[in-house]
Amino acid sequence: MQSRALELLVGFFFCLGVAAIFILTFKVASVNGVGSGPAYRVVATFENIGGLKNGSAVTLAGVKIGRVRDIVIDRATFEARATLEIAAEYDNIPKDTIAKILTAGLLGEQYVGLEPGGDEQSLKDGDTIRLTQSAVVLENLIGQFLAGKAQEGAK
Amino acid sequence: MAPTSTDNALVRVRGLHFGFGRRVIFDGMDLDLRRGQVTALMGPSGTGKTTLLRLIGGQYRPHRGSIAFDGQDVHRLSRAKLLELRKRMGIMFQNGALLTDLSVYENVAFPLREHTRLPESMIRDLVLLKLDAVGLRGARHLFPDQLSGGMARRVAMARAVALDPALVMYDEPLTGLDPISMGVAMRLIRTLNDALGLTSIIVSHDVPETLSISDYAYIVSNGKVVAAGTPEQVKSSGSEWAQQFLKGQPDGPVRFHYDNSDYGADLMRKALA
Amino acid sequence: MKKAIDILAEFLRGVGQAQYFLAATLAATPRALAKPHLIAQQIYSVGVLSMVITVISGMFIGMVLGLQGYRTLVGFGAEESLGVFVALVVVRELGPVVTALLFAGRAGSALTAEIGLMRATDQLSAMEMMAVDPMQRVVAPRFFAGFVAMPLLAAIFCVMAIGIAGGYAIGVELLGVDAGSYWSQIRAQVEMDDIWNGVVKSLVFGAVVSWIAVFQGYHAAPNSEGVSRATRNTVVMSSLAILALDFVLTAFMFKID
Numbered sequence: 278m279q280s281r282a283l284e285l286l287v288g289f290f291f292c293l294g295v296a297a298i299f300i301l302t303f304k305v306a307s308v309n310g311v312g313s314g315p316a317y318r319v320v321a322t323f324e325n326i327g328g329l330k331n332g333s334a335v336t337l338a339g340v341k342i343g344r345v346r347d348i349v350i351d352r353a354t355f356e357a358r359a360t361l362e363i364a365a366e367y368d369n370i371p372k373d374t375i376a377k378i379l380t381a382g383l384l385g386e387q388y389v390g391l392e393p394g395g396d397e398q399s400l401k402d403g404d405t406i407r408l409t410q411s412a413v414v415l416e417n418l419i420g421q422f423l424a425g426k427a428q429e430g431a432k
Numbered sequence: 433m434a435p436t437s438t439d440n441a442l443v444r445v446r447g448l449h450f451g452f453g454r455r456v457i458f459d460g461m462d463l464d465l466r467r468g469q470v471t472a473l474m475g476p477s478g479t480g481k482t483t484l485l486r487l488i489g490g491q492y493r494p495h496r497g498s499i500a501f502d503g504q505d506v507h508r509l510s511r512a513k514l515l516e517l518r519k520r521m522g523i524m525f526q527n528g529a530l531l532t533d534l535s536v537y538e539n540v541a542f543p544l545r546e547h548t549r550l551p552e553s554m555i556r557d558l559v560l561l562k563l564d565a566v567g568l569r570g571a572r573h574l575f576p577d578q579l580s581g582g583m584a585r586r587v588a589m590a591r592a593v594a595l596d597p598a599l600v601m602y603d604e605p606l607t608g609l610d611p612i613s614m615g616v617a618m619r620l621i622r623t624l625n626d627a628l629g630l631t632s633i634i635v636s637h638d639v640p641e642t643l644s645i646s647d648y649a650y651i652v653s654n655g656k657v658v659a660a661g662t663p664e665q666v667k668s669s670g671s672e673w674a675q676q677f678l679k680g681q682p683d684g685p686v687r688f689h690y691d692n693s694d695y696g697a698d699l700m701r702k703a704l705a
Numbered sequence: 706m707k708k709a710i711d712i713l714a715e716f717l718r719g720v721g722q723a724q725y726f727l728a729a730t731l732a733a734t735p736r737a738l739a740k741p742h743l744i745a746q747q748i749y750s751v752g753v754l755s756m757v758i759t760v761i762s763g764m765f766i767g768m769v770l771g772l773q774g775y776r777t778l779v780g781f782g783a784e785e786s787l788g789v790f791v792a793l794v795v796v797r798e799l800g801p802v803v804t805a806l807l808f809a810g811r812a813g814s815a816l817t818a819e820i821g822l823m824r825a826t827d828q829l830s831a832m833e834m835m836a837v838d839p840m841q842r843v844v845a846p847r848f849f850a851g852f853v854a855m856p857l858l859a860a861i862f863c864v865m866a867i868g869i870a871g872g873y874a875i876g877v878e879l880l881g882v883d884a885g886s887y888w889s890q891i892r893a894q895v896e897m898d899d900i901w902n903g904v905v906k907s908l909v910f911g912a913v914v915s916w917i918a919v920f921q922g923y924h925a926a927p928n929s930e931g932v933s934r935a936t937r938n939t940v941v942m943s944s945l946a947i948l949a950l951d952f953v954l955t956a957f958m959f960k961i962d
Contacts, residue, residue: 280742287745290753294857297864298904304888305792305867306897489834518836529827543835546842591835 315365316343317402321376326357327387327412329378334388335361342367345389361389371396372404378412387412442467442599442631443488447497450480450487457483459655460497465599470625470632472646474639476677479652481635482526485601489521490514502598519547522592522600526607528584530576536563536587537572543594562590566620582613586620593624599631600624606638614638618645639678643667651677726920729840730848737845747846751812752854756861758807763862766799767791767871774872775880784880788887789894791872796895796903800863802951805910808855809943813918816847817939820922821932844923848915855911856904863903867891902958909950914943
């Protein structure tokens with residue numbers, strides 16, 4: 278048996294396969310561990326979440342730092358309560374941070390953008406973000422625009 | 433017809449019943465393999481000769497009756513004990529059953545590598561010794577698909593005796609061999625048996641060749657032994673059945689026709705249908 | 706009616722046998738692992754020998770996706786997203802599925818034929834009579850090798866399809882999508898979870914194809930017709946199993962996501 282050649286080929290195959298998995302992990306996937314490493318959860322309440330979904334991104338200054346994990350209706354206020362999971366390494370986000378629901382591009386997916394405030398205290402697991410801005414609903418926007426035009430016309 | 437002397441038996445089969453589904457293969461069979469002897473087991477195809485070898489090896493379980501190997505009941509052993517026991521049996525299958533992905537050398541070395549922790553140099557010595565005994569030392573680098581039928585069986589013989597077993601079983605060692613290879617194989621079975629102090633059983637339907645090298649012979653039919661004894665005794669056996677088999681007569685107790693319903697009636701039935 | 710019941714009973718018996726066979730294979734695996742050279746040999750025959758077909762198929766699938774994706778995306782002015790399109794389709798779906806289908810055709814059928822032939826030529830019986838457990842010596846190493854080789858092949862397939870020789874070649878080199886945005890879009894949109902889902906799928910497919918292949922081979926009728934039927938069964942059953950399982954796994958993965 279030419280066991281040397283065989284072992285060589287098997288070793289080559291193995292390394293190639295493992296290398297391929299590494300390429301997929303580092304070159305293809307966003308490796309900065311969002312959604313897999315340790316994380317903490319905060320809650321934000323929105324009047325309207327628009328097209329936000331489970332798994333939508335949570336960003337800070339445009340950088341993805343977490344994702345939406347759960348969306349439920351608050352039975353008392355009829356508002357949407359979104360649970361945001363934020364990677365544990367971003368542990369110094371001020372308490373008075375504003376959570377906005379934004380849209381990627383004109384028609385793209387919606388995501389939660391965080392705008393940090395100036396509070397000394399940071400958000401911790403289980404905290405609630407008080408300041409929020411709901412999704413911009415296109416129909417409402419068009420309605421406002423038309424109303425504005427109508428007023429202009431009336432002047 | 434049961435054998436009389438049983439003192440010296442390595443394998444003792446008593447009251448063996450076995451079958452596949454509704455087909456009965458053995459219906460109360462008694463048989464002894466005496467130590468140091470070559471025993472022949474003969475009968476037409478389909479009488480379960482190969483099945484008997486598998487029963488002795490513990491691959492099948494008898495429905496009733498017992499098979500004892502060196503005093504141990506083969507089918508009452510735990511799996512581990514059975515595997516231990518199998519190391520003391522060598523078997524040569526009909527076409528050799530060599531492992532096709534291994535060379536001749538590795539085939540013979542296979543049982544040694546699996547069951548011993550011998551150093552490579554010792555394995556080499558043993559393998560070459562066995563291969564030399566079957567005259568194929570020079571063919572050790574070949575692969576099974578490069579061997580002729582006779583050579584493949586000789587390699588299988590070398591493999592069967594690789595672990596120096598107590599019992600060697602040959603399943604149709606001669607079928608399909610040319611006369612020269614047949615002669616070689618026959619002589620080898622005898623010399624291996626005598627030189628290594630083995631006990632051998634040959635399952636075969638090549639009557640004259642097998643009888644010429646056996647010490648004792650059984651002829652089986654319908655799950656029972658119909659004649660037993662030394663080759664001479666068997667040849668002069670009074671059993672009508674044994675005579676038909678030994679002389680190769682087309683009709684006798686074994687019918688030429690598979691189904692013996694009346695031919696005329698069969699034709700009539702078809703005409704009516 | 707009675708015939709239908711017989712067929713059903715035979716089917717159930719086959720399923721039961723296969724379960725039992727899998728348990729026996731898994732039980733024999735630890736001892737089979739004690740002989741790494743046997744595993745290496747099997748990884749060679751199921752993995753290394755399947756590599757060429759995997760690489761070539763990966764390239765072509767990647768190129769086709771590049772062309773098709775470009776035509777669709779360019780209508781929305783979104784051809785920058787070509788990379789994401791190719792990467793997601795390949796990593797989540799086509800990588801594991803197509804590799805598994807190729808694997809079933811190339812390695813699975815060979816496994817079945819090899820074991821079936823060993824059965825037909827009494828090699829398995831001979832091993833048993835030499836006190837060597839064929840489950841441990843023949844079946845377990847092949848099963849394990851298939852299980853290990855499949856994810857590696859799928860990963861190679863994905864890299865070929867997305868990378869230099871596949872989607873990239875068509876999108877960037879031929880159609881002029883910006884190389885930077887090809888990669889950056891991929892990295893921005895493909896999640897680690899997508900990769901893991903692909904790996905899980907290919908592990909499952911590898912195990913199932915190997916399981917079907919060794920089972921069919923081991924239980925093949927010991928003659929040439931039996932071996933050819935078992936080989937055909939392996940390819941048909943593996944392919945159906947891959948596609949059905951892909952649906953189940955995909956549905957399951959969307960749920961937990």
